Amino acid sequence: MTAATTQTHGLSRRPPADHPGRAILVMIVSTLLFSVLWTCVKILSQRYSVYEVTFFRNLFAIPPVVVMMLGQRGWRLVRTRSILSHLWRAVVGVTGMTLGFLAYHLMPLADAVAISFMSPLVVTALSVPMLHEKVGIHRWSAVIVGFAGVLVIVNPGHEMLTPGVIVAISAAVASAVSMVTIRQLGHSDRPLTIVFYFTVFSTLLTALPLPFLWTTPSGWDWALLLLMGTTGGVGQFFMTRAFSLAPAAVISPFNYAGLLWATLAGWLVWGYFPPAQMFAGAAIVIASGLYILYRETYKRAAAARARA
Secondary structure (H helix, E strand, C coil): CCHHHHCCCCCCCCCCCCCHHHHHHHHHHHHHHHHHHHHHHHHHCCCCCHHHHHHHHHHCCHHHHHHHHHCCCHHHHHCCCCHHHHHHHHHHHHHHHHHHHHHHHHCCHHHHHHHHCCHHHHHHHHHHHHHCCCCCHHHHHHHHHHHHHHHHHHCCCCCCCCHHHHHHHHHHHHHHHHHHHHHHHCCCCCHHHHHHHHHHHHHHHHHCCHHHHCCCCCCCHHHHHHHHHHHHHHHHHHHHHHHHHCCHHHHHHHHHHHHHHHHHHHHHHHCCCCCHHHHHHHHHHHHHHHHHHHHHHHHHHHHHHHHC
């Protein structure tokens, strides 16, 4: 997934309520909404510049974000300690989103989504130089195994470094850098403040090249553009809501349901069903990501017990 999916981990600062059943259902709905977004992106990118598609994705996501803000602390959430940090986070996030959308255009949807799951592994690797965190042998081992899973997905020796693969991996790395910036911003600003500024700045940044790349949408494409942006914004809301209803360790595994939806969309719309090695590689990447999540959850629980 791109910036719009995995980056919402930990968006709620309040202790999560214990509603796992409802949280899981909300999380699965969010992955379904994101799969609609991905499908719209792949269709629209055949006729419009990826920059224009990214612009409308962010523009039409603003209303749902505003609704989320009004439902909590209102416009007080606009206050921030570092507007430049939000601008940098938007630059990195837009880069990851644009590359991700380009990957959907260049390769089968399920394959691109599967490669995007390497982002949490890259976050673990980047947390050492960027966040000065200590990463032990368990998490480093999971990262190495996860990257091996990516190699299985891209099928080494068989047109391994295709443009689509290169773009998809670059998108995952850029999204990981964006996740790290969210961790940094989370020390000073509230989650919805981060989401709000990202959506606004991303809209402005993707509007810059439009005078040179603009193609006026026609007919039903306007409906697809609106559907794309709305499902992105509402999907963000549902994912945020899921993490407020139950702990991340309960919810995060269901984020990978997006691969099933992407596979189904690819089969129904384009008649493409991924080969066996894609599912095998995706299983390795997902297992590695879940193991890292388990280790982080275990360490937090142990630290909490030690303080008690």
